Amino acid sequence: VNMQSLIRNRFKSNSALYVVAFIIAAFELSVVVLTRFPQVSEDYKAFYITRTVSCPPVGEGQAYKLGTKVSLASVVSSNRTAYLGCGWHWKEKDGTWTKGAVSRLFMSVTPPASDLLLKLDVSAYAGIRENQEVDVSVNGTHLTRWVLPSHQVQEVTALIPRELAQDGRLEIQFNPLHLVLPAERGPSDREPRIGMFVKSFTISKSAN
Amino acid sequence: MSKPLITPKQASFLNLLGPLQSSLRTKRSTSSSTHSPGAPVAPLQSQHAFSPILIVLILFFASRAFMYVVLGTAAGDFSAGKVTRALCQWDCGWYSGLIESGYNLWPVPANGEANWAFFPLYPLLAASVKKLLALSPVIAGQLVSNVAALAAGFVAAKILRNTSALIAFCTIFYFGPFSFYFASVYTESLFVFLTLSCFLFLSKRQYLAAGAVAALLSATRSVGVMMTLVIVAAAFQDHLAKGNSIRSFPLAALRNPPLVLAVFLAPLGLFVYMGYLHFYMGDALAFSHVQRAWDRQIGNPFRILLWALKTDDLGAFIRTGEVSVRWMALWTVLALALTGYLAWLHRFPEALFTLLCILIPLSTHIASMPRYVIGLAPLLIVSSQILASNRILMMIALPTLTLSNVYLLVLWQALKAVLA
Numbered sequence: 001v002n003m004q005s006l007i008r009n010r011f012k013s014n015s016a017l018y019v020v021a022f023i024i025a026a027f028e029l030s031v032v033v034l035t036r037f038p039q040v041s042e043d044y045k046a047f048y049i050t051r052t053v054s055c056p057p058v059g060e061g062q063a064y065k066l067g068t069k070v071s072l073a074s075v076v077s078s079n080r081t082a083y084l085g086c087g088w089h090w091k092e093k094d095g096t097w098t099k100g101a102v103s104r105l106f107m108s109v110t111p112p113a114s115d116l117l118l119k120l121d122v123s124a125y126a127g128i129r130e131n132q133e134v135d136v137s138v139n140g141t142h143l144t145r146w147v148l149p150s151h152q153v154q155e156v157t158a159l160i161p162r163e164l165a166q167d168g169r170l171e172i173q174f175n176p177l178h179l180v181l182p183a184e185r186g187p188s189d190r191e192p193r194i195g196m197f198v199k200s201f202t203i204s205k206s207a208n
Numbered sequence: 209m210s211k212p213l214i215t216p217k218q219a220s221f222l223n224l225l226g227p228l229q230s231s232l233r234t235k236r237s238t239s240s241s242t243h244s245p246g247a248p249v250a251p252l253q254s255q256h257a258f259s260p261i262l263i264v265l266i267l268f269f270a271s272r273a274f275m276y277v278v279l280g281t282a283a284g285d286f287s288a289g290k291v292t293r294a295l296c297q298w299d300c301g302w303y304s305g306l307i308e309s310g311y312n313l314w315p316v317p318a319n320g321e322a323n324w325a326f327f328p329l330y331p332l333l334a335a336s337v338k339k340l341l342a343l344s345p346v347i348a349g350q351l352v353s354n355v356a357a358l359a360a361g362f363v364a365a366k367i368l369r370n371t372s373a374l375i376a377f378c379t380i381f382y383f384g385p386f387s388f389y390f391a392s393v394y395t396e397s398l399f400v401f402l403t404l405s406c407f408l409f410l411s412k413r414q415y416l417a418a419g420a421v422a423a424l425l426s427a428t429r430s431v432g433v434m435m436t437l438v439i440v441a442a443a444f445q446d447h448l449a450k451g452n453s454i455r456s457f458p459l460a461a462l463r464n465p466p467l468v469l470a471v472f473l474a475p476l477g478l479f480v481y482m483g484y485l486h487f488y489m490g491d492a493l494a495f496s497h498v499q500r501a502w503d504r505q506i507g508n509p510f511r512i513l514l515w516a517l518k519t520d521d522l523g524a525f526i527r528t529g530e531v532s533v534r535w536m537a538l539w540t541v542l543a544l545a546l547t548g549y550l551a552w553l554h555r556f557p558e559a560l561f562t563l564l565c566i567l568i569p570l571s572t573h574i575a576s577m578p579r580y581v582i583g584l585a586p587l588l589i590v591s592s593q594i595l596a597s598n599r600i601l602m603m604i605a606l607p608t609l610t611l612s613n614v615y616l617l618v619l620w621q622a623l624k625a626v627l628a
Contacts, residue, residue: 017416017465024472028479031492035482039490047320048497056320056501059313085317106317 055086055102060169064107066116067204072096083107085171095121095199098176105172105201109165115206116160118172121199124148127180134196135175139164148196159206170203256374260365263374268358271382274610275391275617282618294621296346299326300393306331307338307345307393313489320501324494328481329427330395349393357382357390360401360585363408368592376602377592384609386582388617396583399428403561403585406435410442410557418442419470427477430495431580434564436474442557443467504572513537516574529619536577540570543581550590558586 038049043057062082064070070083074091085104089097109116124132127150134146136158143158160170176195256263279294280286296304305312306323315322330352338348361378368374381387381400390397402425409418418439425432443464447457461467486492499505516537525532543566550559562584569580581587595602 014465017469021465021469021472024469024476027483028472028475031479031483031486034486035492038492039486044491048491048494048500051500051505056315056317058317061317086319088318104317 053102054100055104058085058104058106058171060108061106061171062108064109064170064203066109066112067202069200069202071200072198073200087174089194092197095123095197097194098174098196098198100193101175101179103174103176103196105170107170108168109170109203111166111168112162112205115162116165117204117206118158118160119202119204120156121153121201122148122156123153123197123199124150124176125180125194125197126150126178129178132195133177135177137173137175139169139171153199160203256365256369257371260371260374261362263371264358264361264365264378267375267378267382268361271378271387272354272391274383275388278614278617279621282621292346292350295350295388295392297392297620300346300349302326303331303334303349303393303395304345307334307349310335311485311488315498315501320498322494322498322501324485324489325498325502327395327427327429327432327477327495328484329424329477330398333398334393346393350391353393353397354391356401357397360390360397360404363401363404364589364592367404367408367411367589370596372596372599372602373592376595376606377588379606380591380595380609381588383606383613384582385612385616386578387613388620389579389582394579395428396579399425399432399583400585400588402428402432403435404589406438407558407585410439413446415439415443415464415470416466416473419466419473422470422474423476425477426475427481430478431565431568433475433478434561434568436471437564438557438561439467439470439474441560445556499572502573502575506571509567509570512570512574513540517541529622533574536574539578539581540566540574543577543584543587546587546590549594550586553590555586555590558590562586 038045040049041057043053043055046053047056064083072084072091072095074093074096083105084096085106087098087100087103089099118136118138124134126132130150132148132150134148136143136146138158138160141164143160146156146158148154148156164170174196179193179195181193275295276286276291279291283290283294285291302323303326306326312323331349334345334349334352337343337351338345341348341351343351361381364377364381365374368377381390390400402421406418406421406425409415409421418435422432422435422439425435440461443461444457447460448454452460481495482492485494491497516533519532519534519537521530521532522534522538524530525535543562547559547562547566550556550562565580565584566577570577595605
């Protein structure tokens, strides 16, 4: 069967072929124009288009019930990855290492009536330095800087003003300031740099 | 210097592949191979000793039985479910997700990977099959892949009008290295089928039909859009073959309405997908931008190839199946060599297509190059013709290629990184 004849028989004349070609060309040109005007979030633009940040955009996140303790240990958590954004190392038995300069948790919560308290069980690592420093911010607002002695398991907290969670969305960001290579693996440019080991986190209503 | 397997004159693209094959073996002209490029194409005359359809059917089903035995033996479980799962690795997961629930609005939070990278035609077909026959996404995808692989065999039988070449093609395509991609939930078999169909129409100068198929090709994989240039190149070669000048080509092309429509039709699949992405998630180029999540960014393809060739990881791959960039680079070199051979044969449209389909992904990364290479239909065709030109070569190469695929298939089901 001559497919071309079949297609051409659909059109009464060569002019019709030109008209169809013109319509298709106009459509394709309009799509090309659309590529110049992406309608995306700043997060999307920064990660995918300008490539200026290391964390991809995230959606609303999994619903989190205030007061729930979420373990980041591989052995107990089945859905922990639902809260993990970018910047986390592979799971380990007791918890998860942050990876690189930015690590994020994200979730959706019921808009709180009072301030919230973020609580983490962590152990820091800063190589030869005595302390690791970690900047903490929520939804883009800087909250505090933790100074964490190396190799000590401890509980750290940060107060989240309720205004920051009014849209029901929490994006918590950790920026360890002194990134180091895992000591046992030796220096390698390809190894991810770590800073803080997180065993679990809890977000609850602040007592104050 | 030894005599070439195929002389450029015999291998003119417009005389195309079938008659060329017979000239390979007999070294004499056939009625088709002496056909003047400018004259209407004569009806194809099959030179198959056996029914080509039967050859394709037998080799296809034998290969699937063979694959089943290898996968079942490697996994220690011959149940259909286990074998199906063993065949579904790496991107099969992405495609299964697409078939099941379409495009995601948000990427994977950890790394930004998203299924916008995967073009829509194949998952759309599989999703339709899934819905019609109430199958699982993986089974539906594998069904589409296998039907496309079978259809590609039939198209190849129309192109390769010589039994030995067809057997060589079916052996490489169904049994050869990485042939499991054509049975798994990947776009490769559909891509090969559509590419072969395009070239078949081009060989008959049915530009409009070629353009329509190319539109489907550009909705299958991003590099499919390169068929647009191939259509122009084929028309240009045809124009010159008729004794016309280079300068008269633009006007002659514009006066050929089927050709004009074909050129705008060919990239339509890509543009429809881009339009969809814009209205779905705001970025018509999301399929390209998302490559960042896989560490792909544009660079010099030859520098990337050179870097990959200089690595020293082939031994680890052979011993344990670990990822080897040199292995990927060697496949790329083989593909470039075959592309050069196509060009030397004056099969410029085919050479152009394979060159672009190699260089574009290579310019971003060496990863997955063996898969991209094995899915290039002109290379499958010319490899078959080379093998079929020498009986001893064919008798050695075909079992070797089949055996190599057994090793690769075992690695594949064990989820070794070598095949990522």
